[in-house]
Amino acid sequence: MSKPVVAIVGRPNVGKSTLFNVLAGERISIVKDTPGVTRDRIYADVSWLDKAFTLIDTGGIEPDSDDIILSQMREQAQIAIDTADVIMFITDVRQGLVDADEKVANMLRRSKKPVVLVVNKVDDFKKYMPDVYEFYNLGIGEPIPVSAASMLGIGDMLDEVIAHFPERNAEEEEDDRPKIAVIGKPNVGKSSLINKLTGEKRVIVSDIAGTTRDAIDTAVKYCGREYVFIDTAGLRRKSKIKEELERYSIIRAVTAVERADVVVIVIDATEGVTEQDAKIAGIAHDRGKGIIIAVNKWDAIEKNDKSVKEHSDRIRQVLSFMPYAEILFISAQTGQRLNKLYEMIDVVMANNSMRLATGVLNEIVAEAVAMQQPPSDKGKRLKIFYITQVSVKPPTFVVFVNDKKLMHFSYTRYIENRIRDAFGFRGTALRFIIRERKGES
Numbered sequence: 001m002s003k004p005v006v007a008i009v010g011r012p013n014v015g016k017s018t019l020f021n022v023l024a025g026e027r028i029s030i031v032k033d034t035p036g037v038t039r040d041r042i043y044a045d046v047s048w049l050d051k052a053f054t055l056i057d058t059g060g061i062e063p064d065s066d067d068i069i070l071s072q073m074r075e076q077a078q079i080a081i082d083t084a085d086v087i088m089f090i091t092d093v094r095q096g097l098v099d100a101d102e103k104v105a106n107m108l109r110r111s112k113k114p115v116v117l118v119v120n121k122v123d124d125f126k127k128y129m130p131d132v133y134e135f136y137n138l139g140i141g142e143p144i145p146v147s148a149a150s151m152l153g154i155g156d157m158l159d160e161v162i163a164h165f166p167e168r169n170a171e172e173e174e175d176d177r178p179k180i181a182v183i184g185k186p187n188v189g190k191s192s193l194i195n196k197l198t199g200e201k202r203v204i205v206s207d208i209a210g211t212t213r214d215a216i217d218t219a220v221k222y223c224g225r226e227y228v229f230i231d232t233a234g235l236r237r238k239s240k241i242k243e244e245l246e247r248y249s250i251i252r253a254v255t256a257v258e259r260a261d262v263v264v265i266v267i268d269a270t271e272g273v274t275e276q277d278a279k280i281a282g283i284a285h286d287r288g289k290g291i292i293i294a295v296n297k298w299d300a301i302e303k304n305d306k307s308v309k310e311h312s313d314r315i316r317q318v319l320s321f322m323p324y325a326e327i328l329f330i331s332a333q334t335g336q337r338l339n340k341l342y343e344m345i346d347v348v349m350a351n352n353s354m355r356l357a358t359g360v361l362n363e364i365v366a367e368a369v370a371m372q373q374p375p376s377d378k379g380k381r382l383k384i385f386y387i388t389q390v391s392v393k394p395p396t397f398v399v400f401v402n403d404k405k406l407m408h409f410s411y412t413r414y415i416e417n418r419i420r421d422a423f424g425f426r427g428t429a430l431r432f433i434i435r436e437r438k439g440e441s
């Protein structure tokens, strides 16, 4: 169910960004389809052969002295050890082996995590191979020569990476308890919320077989049902540097969201919703999870009869790409509305895996089409032949039409809204795949 996480670690200037961009393709470093969310180079979805994984770059900001470089590399390596299934350690054949590489290699070796040792900038295999062998001295396995810039050796490197993925774990897959990730900016109250929700009933289940990440999963019983809260404790780092803290919170969110059914995005009521919240929320949206926005510290602000509406409006505006998300005003400190949160988790999870019968769907679409004529262009009008739901988590529909170009975003949105009017689907994204049916027009 959950995708493996692969983390990139390495000294400045060895070519991490270049490699990252090669692996991520064009899907990275650009403003993606989630409005308002600029994707920076922290994580990307990658697939190789039939394996999909999440790639994260643990690298932080530009260091300017050897001491700082080493301490930052240690920090990166630790994040990788905490979160990744496989670590890619990137070195540079032109610079050769340096002291910092050896120190970090020792750390990685001790962690017992699978490490793939990549030697970059081998633009000419014949010429540089003798230098590549030198990297055996790191004692973390066979060095794999690549050239990120000329895209050489990338396939062999990826073969090696996916060979280390954990076997699909039957126990984990059969586990049908709701899994909930609590994510958000630093200091919004994530830990307080998890602590309050789980209380004394807290049972730590971190040693679930097959979870190689050091996530702390906490199972808690509520009204006879067990819920598992995912926390990535290893990443609760205290840094003074704002960019670094934000980077950790994004990495923490990516790795937790991957395994979750429902994501609780915590926002601080005393600060209001920000672009950083949007960035984090975008991670859950992209992955089609059930979503609840929990406006925390509701106890700490002055309220009047307009407060709920004002906060909701602002959230809807900043997080405009997820109008379907549920919003709840809570206090992790006093416990206000936490019962409601459990109820909402149940509902959102059910909606995220709801299946609609094809007959009913087509009736709704036929009615929708009758009520609002489909768009046309140059005398040709859009025809919707058939709609069917192909998967859940999130609910995904394939719509067969006469001409894809005629199915504008706004008309898809209209169809989506009619389906939502009939079935709700609160708290979950819906996906639409538009297919042309040839031979009919």
Ligand SMILES: Nc1nc2c(ncn2[C@@H]2O[C@H](COP(=O)(O)OP(=O)(O)OP(=O)(O)O)[C@@H](O)[C@H]2O)c(=O)[nH]1
Residues within 6 Å of the ligand: 010, 011, 012, 013, 014, 015, 016, 017, 018, 019, 059, 120, 121, 122, 123, 146, 147, 148, 149, 150
């Ligand atoms: N010759 C050669 N140069 C490369 C290769 N890959 C990257 N470079 C160059 O190495 C330099 C550093 O590359 P980056 O990808 O920015 O390195 P980085 O590790 O992300 O650096 P930081 O962002 O400082 O951590 C750039 O000038 C790249 O063009 C390669 O395969 N061969």
Ligand SMILES: Nc1nc2c(ncn2[C@@H]2O[C@H](COP(=O)(O)OP(=O)(O)OP(=O)(O)O)[C@@H](O)[C@H]2O)c(=O)[nH]1
Residues within 6 Å of the ligand: 184, 185, 186, 187, 188, 189, 190, 191, 192, 193, 236, 296, 297, 298, 299, 300, 330, 331, 332, 333, 334
């Ligand atoms: N008034 C009030 N304060 C809260 C509430 N929830 C958390 N806090 C306070 O907010 C601060 C941050 O809470 P944490 O739970 O550590 O926040 P976090 O999101 O886990 O922080 P990081 O681990 O640093 O990302 C603490 O001082 C909490 O006491 C709340 O509901 N009301």
